[in-house]
Amino acid sequence: MNYLLxxxxxxxxxxxxxxxLNLMVGYTGLLTLAHAAFYxxxxxxxxxxxxxxxxxxxxxxxxxxxxTVLLSFLISFASLRFxxxxxxxxxxxxxxxxxxxLYNWVDLTRGPYGIPGIPxxxxxxxxxxxxxxxxxxxFVVACLIAGFLALIFRSPFGRTLQAIRDDELAATALGxxxxxxxxxxxxxxxxxxxxxxxxxxxxxxxxxxxxxxxxESILMLSMVIVGGTxxxxxxxVGAVMLIVLPELLRFLAIPDAVAANIRLIIYGFLLxxxxxxxxxxxxxxxxxx
Amino acid sequence: MAFQILLNGLIAGLxxxxxxxxxxxxxxxxxxxxxAHGAIYTAAVYFxxxxxxxxxxxxxxxxxxxxxxxxxxxxCLLALLFEISVYRPLSVRRAPPLVTFISSLGLYIxxxxxxxxxxxxxxxxxNPNIEPTITLGEVIITRMQIIQLIVxxxxxxxxxxxxxxxxxxxxxxxxxDNPILVNVLGINGKRIRILVFMLGSLLAASASLxxxxxxxVDPHVGLSAVLTAAVAVIIGGANSHFGAVLGxxxxxxxxxxxxxxxxxxxxxxxxxxxxxxVLLARRDGLLAxxxxxxxx
Numbered sequence: 075m076n077y078l079l080x081x082x083x084x085x086x087x088x089x090x091x092x093x094x095l096n097l098m099v100g101y102t103g104l105l106t107l108a109h110a111a112f113y114x115x116x117x118x119x120x121x122x123x124x125x126x127x128x129x130x131x132x133x134x135x136x137x138x139x140x141x142t143v144l145l146s147f148l149i150s151f152a153s154l155r156f157x158x159x160x161x162x163x164x165x166x167x168x169x170x171x172x173x174x175x176l177y178n179w180v181d182l183t184r185g186p187y188g189i190p191g192i193p194x195x196x197x198x199x200x201x202x203x204x205x206x207x208x209x210x211x212x213f214v215v216a217c218l219i220a221g222f223l224a225l226i227f228r229s230p231f232g233r234t235l236q237a238i239r240d241d242e243l244a245a246t247a248l249g250x251x252x253x254x255x256x257x258x259x260x261x262x263x264x265x266x267x268x269x270x271x272x273x274x275x276x277x278x279x280x281x282x283x284x285x286x287x288x289x290e291s292i293l294m295l296s297m298v299i300v301g302g303t304x305x306x307x308x309x310x311v312g313a314v315m316l317i318v319l320p321e322l323l324r325f326l327a328i329p330d331a332v333a334a335n336i337r338l339i340i341y342g343f344l345l346x347x348x349x350x351x352x353x354x355x356x357x358x359x360x361x362x363x
Numbered sequence: 364m365a366f367q368i369l370l371n372g373l374i375a376g377l378x379x380x381x382x383x384x385x386x387x388x389x390x391x392x393x394x395x396x397x398x399a400h401g402a403i404y405t406a407a408v409y410f411x412x413x414x415x416x417x418x419x420x421x422x423x424x425x426x427x428x429x430x431x432x433x434x435x436x437x438x439c440l441l442a443l444l445f446e447i448s449v450y451r452p453l454s455v456r457r458a459p460p461l462v463t464f465i466s467s468l469g470l471y472i473x474x475x476x477x478x479x480x481x482x483x484x485x486x487x488x489x490n491p492n493i494e495p496t497i498t499l500g501e502v503i504i505t506r507m508q509i510i511q512l513i514v515x516x517x518x519x520x521x522x523x524x525x526x527x528x529x530x531x532x533x534x535x536x537x538x539x540d541n542p543i544l545v546n547v548l549g550i551n552g553k554r555i556r557i558l559v560f561m562l563g564s565l566l567a568a569s570a571s572l573x574x575x576x577x578x579x580v581d582p583h584v585g586l587s588a589v590l591t592a593a594v595a596v597i598i599g600g601a602n603s604h605f606g607a608v609l610g611x612x613x614x615x616x617x618x619x620x621x622x623x624x625x626x627x628x629x630x631x632x633x634x635x636x637x638x639x640x641v642l643l644a645r646r647d648g649l650l651a652x653x654x655x656x657x658x659x
Contacts (some may be wrong), residue, residue, distance in 0.1 A: 105461050155646070159464065162461075163594065163638065165644075167635030167639055171632045172627060174631065174632030175632070177628060178626070178629060260596070288586075299465060301649065335477075341469075341474045344470070345465055345469030346466045346473075349469070353458075
């Protein structure tokens with residue numbers, strides 16, 4: 075039962091991440107490899123505020139979101155002027171630099187030793203410390219984020235993003251400030267990733283930089299690509315699939331060390347097959363161009 | 364000390380140059396952002412380990428040579444497999460660059476994890492002996508570094524000779540200029556593409572072998588190598604092979620400065636800081652020639 079609840083929490087976290095990543099990849103057409111960096115920034119900001127300075131969870135969460143969004147402006151400034159392969163490489167640059175800072179700024183983040191003893195979240199005096207209550211809490215937050223993003227996707231703002239994705243020149247010609255829309259899209263996506271990071275940190279109560287590597291970014295991207303881009307259900311399908319699939323390997327009695335490699339090999343094949351057969355993903359709407 | 368850093372930087376830069384030159388050939392020739400270049404880089408060393416195991420541990424000159432030859436052939440075949448099974452179908456139906464990029468990422472993940480599956484994740488040492496060193500004034504250089512310096516310089520010169528002076532090189536340049544017109548003029552574009560992938564992969568393989576004899580290898584060295592190469596190509600100017608070499612030398616030098624002044628942990632971060640700084644200053648890279656908008 076606990077194992078099942080743990081899986082559910084993981085799925086909730088990755089649904090948030092995949093949905094917010096989809097705002098950038100599927101709706102704005104910005105293929106990014108920096109999502110784990112935002113996730114990590116959210117996790118570390120929440121942790122530091124709670125552990126070092128004794129902030130309340132809710133207050134720490136809000137400050138963490140604000141901080142991550144502010145930093146997202148920096149990455150937008152540095153990377154949005156490039157397109158295509160250059161943009162991917164620029165986001166990758168951000169990912170690598172954030173990881174290096176988390177890993178090497180030992181005075182603040184304790185670097186490779188990680189930060190243990192993160193308190194469980196409490197909301198309005200209610201402490202969320204059991205696995206069951208956390209999975210419910212995660213469910214509520216995931217629903218809130220999904221609802222928020224659904225609203226955005228349907229709003230004029232979301233439609234403008236899709237217009238920019240499909241034809242940037244035409245959107246410019248219609249008087250849309252393309253840069254401003256892209257910057258806001260990145261900011262919203264990074265804020266949602268920060269929420270997932272805060273939940274992750276308080277869920278496992280220990281964080282270290284290795285949870286926020288480029289591999290993690292690739293995993294999130296795979297979820298969006300395999301599940302589908304450009305609508306709400308695609309990334310959810312992808313997140314559930316890529317979390318549950320490797321768990322099935324456990325029942326085949328494959329040793330853990332080998333299972334990790336086999337899982338990644340399956341991901342790799344899925345990426346290639348999807349790109350050849352269904353570039354819009356299993357349940358998606360938008361094809362890359 | 365300055366000379367020592369300069370020399371180490373030069374040698375590191377030359378090894379990056381080989382990878383970057385290969386990446387640049389494939390990027391400009393086949394229009395593939397070849398992340399799986401890193402998989403080839405890693406696979407080459409493991410091919411060598413496998414072949415040297417087959418050829419027998421008695422590392423006499425001949426078995427070493429045979430293993431090396433078999434490795435290079437294996438690398439070419441792997442590149443051929445990539446092109447035929449993944450890249451060509453995408454190129455035929457004019458898939459957008461992002462689709463090619465993601466497929467390449469998939470290839471990289473598959474190969475690296477296959478290697479980890481069969482050989483394990485730990486670092487493998489190719490050359491257990493302590494290298495004899497030569498001291499020139501205040502500069503210390505190992506025998507392996509001398510080999511790296513000479514072999515990589517020779518290969519780079521050879522590639523530029525090939526590109527500028529031979530019919531094959533002319534065809535490769537034609538392919539990167541206009542892949543459709545190449546076929547119209549009666550050159551077999553498919554074949555040139557395959558040759559480009561093979562040549563690029565051989566360059567990556569030679570770099571990784573030279574490096575592995577010095578510091579060993581683990582399955583994950585490829586990503587950092589290919590990312591450094593990609594950065595070198597782009598800061599050098601994506602349509603200039605010479606720019607790729609220049610960018611690689613620049614990165615090699617700065618990385619060694621960083622190791623000296625900060626720590627090795629900051630190396631990768633510094634590569635990308637340079638990437639952003641150079642592109643903010645010159646959007647098309649250091650040596651880019653002016654292009655029409657639709658050519659970018």
